Every structure is written in C-alpha cells, then in structure tokens.
Amino acid sequence: MGVFLQYGHFMTDGSEILGHSRKRQLRVAVADDDREILESISQSLRNALYNVEKFSNGRDLMTALRRDTYDVVLVDWNMPGATGFELVSWGVENLEHPPAFILLTSRSDKSDIVEALEGGASDYIVKPESEDVVIARIEAAARRNGGSPRRERILDYGAYQIDTVENAIRLNGDPIKLTGKEYQLACLFFDNLDRPMSRAYIYTSVWGGAADVATRTLDMHVSRIRSKLDLRPHNGFAIRTVFGFGYRMDQYSDEDS
Structure with missing residues (x-):
C-alpha cells in the first residue's frame, strides 16, 4: 500500500x-x-x-x-x-x-x-x-450523524434559545450570564441530546488539546451550567452522570416532568 x-x-x-x-x-x-x-x-x-x-x-x-x-x-x-x-x-x-x-x-x-x-x-x-x-x-x-452542530443563528430548544452569533443563551427569554467555557459546554450538551459523552470527549471538545481530563474542572463547569441554566426536568432538559463514563443530557416531555 x-x-x-x-x-x-x-x-x-x-x-x-x-x-x-x-x-x-x-x-x-x-x-x-x-x-x-x-x-x-x-x-x-x-x-x-x-x-x-x-x-x-x-x-x-x-x-x-x-x-x-x-x-x-x-x-x-x-x-x-x-x-x-x-x-x-x-x-x-x-x-x-x-x-x-x-x-x-x-x-x-x-x-x-x-x-x-x-x-x-x-x-x-x-x-x-x-x-x-x-x-x-x-x-x-x-x-x-449529529456530531457537528447546526449553524442557524437562533437554535430553539423549548424554553431555551441559543444565539450562535452573540454566543448567548436565554431561558424563557431571559439572558443567562455564562463564561465562554460554560457557553461552549452548554452548546455541546444541547448539540448531543440523549447521547452519552465520555469525560475525555467533553474535555477535548470544550478545552481542546489532549484528553488528559481534569476531573475537578469538568465537574465544576457541569455543576455551574446545571445551576445557571436550571437544567431540570421541569424545564425540559437535565444533565445526568453516566457512571464510569461521563455525562449525558436528557430531554423530557411535559408528561416526564
């Protein structure tokens, strides 16, 4: 060859x-x-x-x-x-x-x-x-296969709207203050709904470089966006831990919440 x-x-x-x-x-x-x-x-x-x-x-x-x-x-x-x-x-x-x-x-x-x-x-x-x-x-x-994010300016996810030009996320019309990495991490989860993502995949997607996962850094940022965006079933989305692997964000219907 x-x-x-x-x-x-x-x-x-x-x-x-x-x-x-x-x-x-x-x-x-x-x-x-x-x-x-x-x-x-x-x-x-x-x-x-x-x-x-x-x-x-x-x-x-x-x-x-x-x-x-x-x-x-x-x-x-x-x-x-x-x-x-x-x-x-x-x-x-x-x-x-x-x-x-x-x-x-x-x-x-x-x-x-x-x-x-x-x-x-x-x-x-x-x-x-x-x-x-x-x-x-x-x-x-x-x-x-769903691995590349869509490129429309406004992405609607129920109560959440992502403005890909202003790099902003709104919940029920109200802007949520996020750091750059928090915004990137949130977009990664929304782009991969219901898909388990390994810690290494999340880390390299947001922070780049080698997949030498800084556990505390990743967990801290997940906790922050979960809290700031109120990612809970009553808002239609929730992040959960996949034991021994990483995280996934699930989408919920009104009946589920």
Whole structure:
C-alpha cells in the first residue's frame, strides 16, 4: 500500500478548506495497520484541527469504542484483531450512539462498496484520496450523524434559545450570564441530546488539546451550567452522570416532568 493522502499542499488550518471556522474540534479515531499510512492520516487531520486518536489493531479500537466517544471513525478494511467491516457491523449493532464509520480501503469493487454501506458505514473511501476530499467527507459524515452542530443563528430548544452569533443563551427569554467555557459546554450538551459523552470527549471538545481530563474542572463547569441554566426536568432538559463514563443530557416531555 502506498501513502494514503496526496500532498499537493500542507494545511495549517482546517477552515481554509472548509470555508468556515469550526465551532469545536471533532474527535476522530483513525485505525490502520500500516504505520506509514496511519501517521500520514493522523498528522493531516491534526493539521486540520481535529482531535485524533490512532489505532493499529481492531480489537484495541473496539475496546476504545466501548469506553469513549468519537464523532467519526476512519477504519481500514483489513485490520488485525477485527476487520474494518466487522468493527462497523459490531458498532452499529452494539453501541447506543455509534459514531459515523468511514471505511478506508484499496478495494474499489462496487460490490464491496455496497456491502460496506449496507453494513452500516456512513461512507467509503478508496485509497489513495486527496486530503481535502477526506476532510470534506469527515465533516459530512459528522453532520449526518449529529456530531457537528447546526449553524442557524437562533437554535430553539423549548424554553431555551441559543444565539450562535452573540454566543448567548436565554431561558424563557431571559439572558443567562455564562463564561465562554460554560457557553461552549452548554452548546455541546444541547448539540448531543440523549447521547452519552465520555469525560475525555467533553474535555477535548470544550478545552481542546489532549484528553488528559481534569476531573475537578469538568465537574465544576457541569455543576455551574446545571445551576445557571436550571437544567431540570421541569424545564425540559437535565444533565445526568453516566457512571464510569461521563455525562449525558436528557430531554423530557411535559408528561416526564
């Protein structure tokens, strides 16, 4: 196998190719048993401002998917431990909120593509492919799967309104005073309703950088937005702890509250 990505240029900012500024980092898992390809893909995605984790064994990726949260998983079809197709099928069948799976392969036969898509893959990339196409497909897969926030100016969530231009949240029309990180954290929860998110995923999405989760920092901010926004069932939304994993924000109907 040759080098996966074609380097006609080397990006320093993902917005150059996407035409807009991403509101937060997407978290992407990349799996390939070819070290050169794995490093090439991972470095390109980091340059495009993604938070990336690398895997060279299918079983290791399966273990990570059980305990962590990703927006998109790029996985090679021919992986040791578990093939890419087996991982996609397992993830779609067993994960409560599976990420968008994109299969990477040198197999271009139409029957393979049909098999992958019918098996649950969000997309299928034949290697080699250009860097800009790969990134565009990651963004599209994340949007389809709910991992990229919507970009309307005003987002309505029942009693809550989020103004994405003013970076403000209102409850029943009243503005709520939030710090920048509190606003980002609240938006992350609203963008991922009813989806369990690992502590590492939340931390890297809001604070960026490595997933070295500062427990006290995260818990303190969750407590603050829960209190400031009065996130309780009677207002239609509540944040709850997912033991040993992270948090999720559930949506409630009038009957539930």
